[in-house]
Amino acid sequence: MMAMRGVTKRVRAIKFALLSPDEIRRMSATKIITADTYDDDGFPIDMGLMDLHLGVIEPGLRCKTCGGRVDDCPGHFGHIDLAMPAIHVGFVKELKTLLQATCRSCGRLLLTKEEATSFLEAAKRAGALSTANEAIGSIQLMKLTAKAATKRQICPHCSAEQMKVTLDKPTAFREDGHKLTPKEVRERLERIPDDDLRPLGINPDIARPEWMVITALPVPPVTVRPSITLESGDRSEDDLTHKLVDVLRINQRLRENRDAGAPQLIVEDLWELLQYHITTFIDNQTSGIPPARHRSGRPLRTLVQRLKGKEGRFRSNLSGKRVNFSARTVISPDPLISINEVGLPVVAARELTVPVHVQDYNLDIVKDWVQRGPEPVGENGKYMPGVNYVIRPDGRRIRVTDKNAETVSEAVELGYIAERQLVDGDIVLFNRQPSLHRMSMLAHEVRVMDGKTFRLNLAVCPPYNADFDGDEMNLHVLQSEEARAEAKVLMRVQEHILSPRFGGPVIGAIHDHITGAFLMTFGGSSFNREETAYLLSLLGDRPLPKPDIKVEGEPHWSGRLLFSTILPKDLTLTFRASIGSIGEDVEESTVSIVNGKVISGVVDEKAIGAFKGKIVEKIARDRGSEAARQFIDETTRLAMGTIMLKGFTTGIDDEDIPEEAKREIAEVLDRAMTEVTNLVQAYKAGELEQMPGRSLEETLEVEAMKKLGRARDDAGQIAGRHLGLENSAVIMARSGARGSMLNLSQMAGCIGQQAVRGERLSRGYWKRTLPHFLPEDLGAKAKGFVTSSYKSGLRPTEYFFHSMGGREGLVDTAVRTSRSGYMQRRLINALEDLKVMQDGTVRNTSRTIIQFRFGEDGINPMRSVGGDAVDVDDVLMEVLGPEAVKAGKLPKREMAGYGAQERDFLVEIADDAEALGDEDGGNL
């Protein structure tokens, strides 16, 4: 049989049927009778498990069935004729149903003709049998019919009394306690007439029930169970072959004993052993029997194990495949490379290649590359690309080595392909799992560098959700010109600064970059000539601007002036900074940029941060991705430069507050706890006033929670009074770089009430949370109020309560991620082949309309402003100028659409993540 190539057909339907023994023998290339595999010369034995009729796995040999060589022969099935029949484990459920639903004597379905027809008709009406061709058309139908039939005690056709058939797992059937041999089972099934099978949902033309009892066992081709030759020269057989050997041995012994008229007991034992081997050949994890094991104790991997589960054929080989031209390693940061770039270790660059087709214009260049050999270095040991393989026009691959480089180079001519090692500027795809959105896989330009990690700019961490606590990422080298062009246009990092999820930036400053920008622009900070020159040098060749202030007679440059140098010259923008909501001076909290000059305000998260950065968003939207990329790159450099000049650190003393404040906090907390005690007393005395719609207990809980919540906030306020913007931790929290004021007040002031499911803690012992309290103590301390701060440390009971609350958080995140992951996978599988057509409709592959207009409004969310097509305020400002807008002061638009919601959601998530702390531990 020649393999057909280039013939494509559309699969309209798939029909599942059972293999009949006849069919098994017909498709069999040879009968297998001997358990031996190879003779002494290592040659396959005829009618053995490695018979050459079953296909070839060794080069040089030819298949005795089709005459093909290793790569041409697809392999052919053989078969084993079983001395005695055996039950197929995969069908025991169906077999049990059939035995119970049919007569033990005449084989008819235990229903009258009318009853049977009514079941069949009902199923047809319900549309359960849409294709009459299915072998087992409707499991539902089989269940219903069988249920009714099983209830019959007397056969309506021959009046024979029925007995109870039970399944003795995994494969033995009993009738009233007597064992039914597979042979008896098979005989019974043979007696069921075709017409009685249809109401059971079985199509007898392609699935006779007796075929579920095996008499001829198909032997898989050797190509699916190849033997491997170890270095020692020993041959090692596949697990399936091992199992087939067992089957053949026992089958042989069973036949001999049976023919010799051995005692029934011996024959039965062997028969059961044969059943065991056939069961484990199919499924080696059948419950109720010990799995067949290797000599080493490892369980064998048989048919079902090859298909099932994560490592099975479906999930491991069909849904996901391994690829060439890819690399994986740990990632680490490099603020000096562009967001568009990725730092690639030399070792990886030498291994990964791009095919270069030899043309007229590059013949000499390619010859030169090849001649350099596979590991060329330039001056000072600088990396130079070499060529790993040369592919001749006839498809032969020649490995280039130092020895043959010269000769191979000479042989290179038009039509050759050289696999060139990567150089700076090559386009690659970069990816971090879990790939939850399209920004999880972006195109980067290669920068070959020393070291063994992939380097990336910190501003691209948010879309990948990457950090550097051991995260690894994958890199794929594109192999065709078209792929590279597409990737560069569609997948480049700079094209994804604005997210389609919520029409705002996903790429932007994080952590120290925000701190750096803050230090640069806050409180009239300035730089002397030397510092200014250093900062500007980071941006390349920039003219030194005129100094705008004098400090102690020396010319100084203000941070705002320096930051302005990287802003587009005609940028005008006003917004509130992240730092100042609480009683801050308006000058610092309102950022005003006029014609590319920062007039007032500090540059912080709201200006340049990922997700929130107004400047990034404005530049990306109005001036395009290239301008935005340049802005982000330069911000990174300036911020890193500044933070290194100014210095920045945080430590436990950032949470120090004066003794007096501590006393004040203790007083506030004491007062709140006393109030709760009073509430509890009022409740116990029956004097508590019930809240409408709430029980007395609920009223108490709500009131107590309110009081204690306020106490925690007050404690935070008191602590906050002593934590000013000279404090590094506060700078980080207020500028949006990391942490929140809540985190700080919990560290310095009071941790507050611990809760499980939104309620004060109540579980544990009888009427109390811990044995340290009296039963029925409803006071603050007994129900999880933690007065200590993280810095002062927790009391043992507090620690326990805190762990309870903390555990709930962990469980929630674990449950949430697994559930939302599964939900997302189903969603993606359902939507993956939909696309937006030229006419704006969303259609599937058969061009059926799914949505008449994308998103119903036809708006590309990536180009939207927080989900809306047009930002009216912004347009007005552009047209009328900032003064007009200020004078007119438009009413705040009602936030509508998913954009607004998404933003709120993001804030929540960010807070959550911060509250939990981001340590990955062993869980990268």
Added chain:
Amino acid sequence: MDLNVMEHELVPEHYLLSEKETEGVLAELKVEKEQLPKIKKNDPAIKFLERSLGETIEEGRVVKVIRKSHTAGFFVAYRVVVER
């Protein structure tokens, strides 16, 4: 039960299109009828239309559905009536 589902807030408005209107819609969308989204003949909305129009709605007729939309305010869709 005497409940008119069409009065429920979450049920969009349905209008039966004439053959001529249908042709116009199909021409404008440049699609075949089979490529439209479907609505079952036994859908409560179709049953309601049949009752109020006093005619049976055959397979292949097209209804216009006007519903509220988060993003677009109101949105118009078309569905072709199918047996099942």
